[in-house]
Amino acid sequence: MIYCLESRFEPKEVRVTDTLLSLPQTILDALHGFLAQHPAVAGWYTTVVRFLFPILALLILVGAIRSLLTVPHLPEVWGYLSLPNGAGAPLTHWENILGRSASADVVLEYPTISRQHASLIRDPRDCWTVYDLGSKGGILVNGARVEESAPLRYGDVLSLGGVETVLLPVSPEEKAQRRERRRKARPVSPWGSLLLLTVFQVLTGIQLTISEGRNAAPSLPFTFLALTLLMWAYFLTLRAFRRVGFEMELIAFFLSTLSLSVVASSNTPALPKQFLCVVLGLVVFLVLGAFLRDLERAKKIRWLMAGAAIGLLGITLVLGSRKFGATNWISIGGMSLQPSELAKICYIFAGSATLDRLFRKRNLTLFIVLTGACLGFLALMSDFGTAAIFFVTFLVIAYLRSGDWATLGLITGGAVGGVLVILSLKPYVLSRFASWGHAWENASVGAGYQQTRAMSAAASGGLIGVGPGEGWLHRVGAGDTDLVFGMLCEEWGLLIALLAVACIATLAVFAVRACKTGRSSFYIIAACAATSLLVFQTCLNVFGCMDLLPMTGVTFPFVSNGGSAMIASWGLLAFLKATDTRQNASFAIRLSSKREDNAFAPLAPRLAPEDPLDWDDEEVNGDA
Numbered sequence: 001m002i003y004c005l006e007s008r009f010e011p012k013e014v015r016v017t018d019t020l021l022s023l024p025q026t027i028l029d030a031l032h033g034f035l036a037q038h039p040a041v042a043g044w045y046t047t048v049v050r051f052l053f054p055i056l057a058l059l060i061l062v063g064a065i066r067s068l069l070t071v072p073h074l075p076e077v078w079g080y081l082s083l084p085n086g087a088g089a090p091l092t093h094w095e096n097i098l099g100r101s102a103s104a105d106v107v108l109e110y111p112t113i114s115r116q117h118a119s120l121i122r123d124p125r126d127c128w129t130v131y132d133l134g135s136k137g138g139i140l141v142n143g144a145r146v147e148e149s150a151p152l153r154y155g156d157v158l159s160l161g162g163v164e165t166v167l168l169p170v171s172p173e174e175k176a177q178r179r180e181r182r183r184k185a186r187p188v189s190p191w192g193s194l195l196l197l198t199v200f201q202v203l204t205g206i207q208l209t210i211s212e213g214r215n216a217a218p219s220l221p222f223t224f225l226a227l228t229l230l231m232w233a234y235f236l237t238l239r240a241f242r243r244v245g246f247e248m249e250l251i252a253f254f255l256s257t258l259s260l261s262v263v264a265s266s267n268t269p270a271l272p273k274q275f276l277c278v279v280l281g282l283v284v285f286l287v288l289g290a291f292l293r294d295l296e297r298a299k300k301i302r303w304l305m306a307g308a309a310i311g312l313l314g315i316t317l318v319l320g321s322r323k324f325g326a327t328n329w330i331s332i333g334g335m336s337l338q339p340s341e342l343a344k345i346c347y348i349f350a351g352s353a354t355l356d357r358l359f360r361k362r363n364l365t366l367f368i369v370l371t372g373a374c375l376g377f378l379a380l381m382s383d384f385g386t387a388a389i390f391f392v393t394f395l396v397i398a399y400l401r402s403g404d405w406a407t408l409g410l411i412t413g414g415a416v417g418g419v420l421v422i423l424s425l426k427p428y429v430l431s432r433f434a435s436w437g438h439a440w441e442n443a444s445v446g447a448g449y450q451q452t453r454a455m456s457a458a459a460s461g462g463l464i465g466v467g468p469g470e471g472w473l474h475r476v477g478a479g480d481t482d483l484v485f486g487m488l489c490e491e492w493g494l495l496i497a498l499l500a501v502a503c504i505a506t507l508a509v510f511a512v513r514a515c516k517t518g519r520s521s522f523y524i525i526a527a528c529a530a531t532s533l534l535v536f537q538t539c540l541n542v543f544g545c546m547d548l549l550p551m552t553g554v555t556f557p558f559v560s561n562g563g564s565a566m567i568a569s570w571g572l573l574a575f576l577k578a579t580d581t582r583q584n585a586s587f588a589i590r591l592s593s594k595r596e597d598n599a600f601a602p603l604a605p606r607l608a609p610e611d612p613l614d615w616d617d618e619e620v621n622g623d624a
Helices: 002-037 039-069 172-184 191-215 219-240 247-266 268-291 295-300 302-319 339-351 363-380 384-402 405-425 427-434 448-461 484-491 494-515 521-545 563-577 594-599
Strands: 079-082 088-091 095-099 118-122 128-132 139-141 149-152 157-160 163-168 321-323 326-332 335-337
Touching (some): 002 039, 039 191, 039 247, 219 268, 268 563, 295 302, 295 521, 302 326, 302 339, 302 363, 326 339, 339 384, 339 563, 384 521, 448 484, 448 521, 484 494, 484 521, 494 521, 494 563
Antiparallel strands (some): 079 163, 118 128, 157 163, 321 326
16 A cells, blocks of 8 residues: 555655756747747847847946945044144054155154154054164153054054154044045945846846757856855845945856856857856855955965965976966866966965064065966966966055165066077967967968957957857867957957956956055055056957067956866955945945944934945954
């Protein structure tokens, strides 16, 4: 009897499971049947969306780009130094250089004070420490001489070269006014752009499905649906935690949509893997951003990150396989990984430093050793495109850490000499440089073949493109990686391709402007290094594709086909997000509690009842 019951119900369960599994294919078959009966619909759809995509892209990005470019970046005062003349010098950073130099954070124009006399640093508990930067006049705290560093409390007398100052706190009234100013500088609302980006993603999925025809796999439209659901889940979750200011993430999701489109056109079976890397990149973005809340913790693992950067490159050199002339790929379980992309995050993390470390001995020397090791591994791997990116990032970090143009000039001169030696030893690299500017002379064979195809495809796309999935450049080698800008121009049109470049440029401008009011040198150095890397990598990709620079084999951030590059791009974005000090806009800053907000209620206007989620950030850097 039991056997009969099992035999009766088992087929029914199997039928339900089979129905659910076959539902995507059933929907695709219904779509293909409809298009077979109405063949003109596909052509009309592609024609309409070709004109609609640039309009949607402009509407999606214009608000985010405008918001990032016009962020007021209000200075934050964390304390005051009362000067002998009765004036109060504001301390607008967590880390401040005191001295006679015009570049000092607090300029003290007294002849007994050195150009860079001391640094005054605030920790997350609102405690201050003063460091002697090798001054001639010395430092006294309440009459006691300071050898290297000493704690400084509010009300203490700090003597710099005989000039006495007093550290004073910010008054509660001024704190309330500052919080009110930050509250009024609200970021642009993301919901309109989110809805438009959702429409953009749905139309893209349909267009690519139509373009694939009978060969379309069920994973194609549902990957774009999954991206839309991931995007909305992210925004709604963070908004539930009272966060605002999602312009960077909106730009990243837009570029990730273009990336999935590129993968769908060139290698549809790899589409789920690319989406998985978007998910992993978002996880890295959130984890790294949350980790940056604690600067003390970040300083402690700098050596670990330096070791990780060297380890990732070393493992690649030993276990990697050669592709396109460079040994930079590791195959694990049928999946390819490019560890040098992840090493970029570790390198920038290790290279960034807080102000208390910038003036220590061998500070830059150890960073030069780290850079030399990374560049040496990359040279042995013949990955000279990534080596160039590392070197430019090194120059940015080294300048921000030292400001020593002479040393950087010598290093650059040595690097140029090294490049000349490499060119003489590596014929493959030399051929890339030799064909620079002469691509059309070698249009059929050799180094100019790819670039001429990319330029031809870009020209055929015009302003609006031929439509996603309708191009032919993806059939050319590296069409979806090194030549992806040409593929964007062909399928999406010049307008959207330039918008993609403008997105990277906007992130760079935001980082530069935000650094003027940055809280810590760690955030400033990391953000400038990350944006420099993204901008330089984009320039190498775009200009190399158009034969304005030699082909270097680097990817377009967020857009090119490649999981490691996608994860690295999201990770680098976390460094920029940490510099955003707008109210509730950066997850690197812990939100205040209701109790803390109520403490300021009598001193500043309360928030409007219709926006109960709009609370202020805490004035201290969180549980950091």
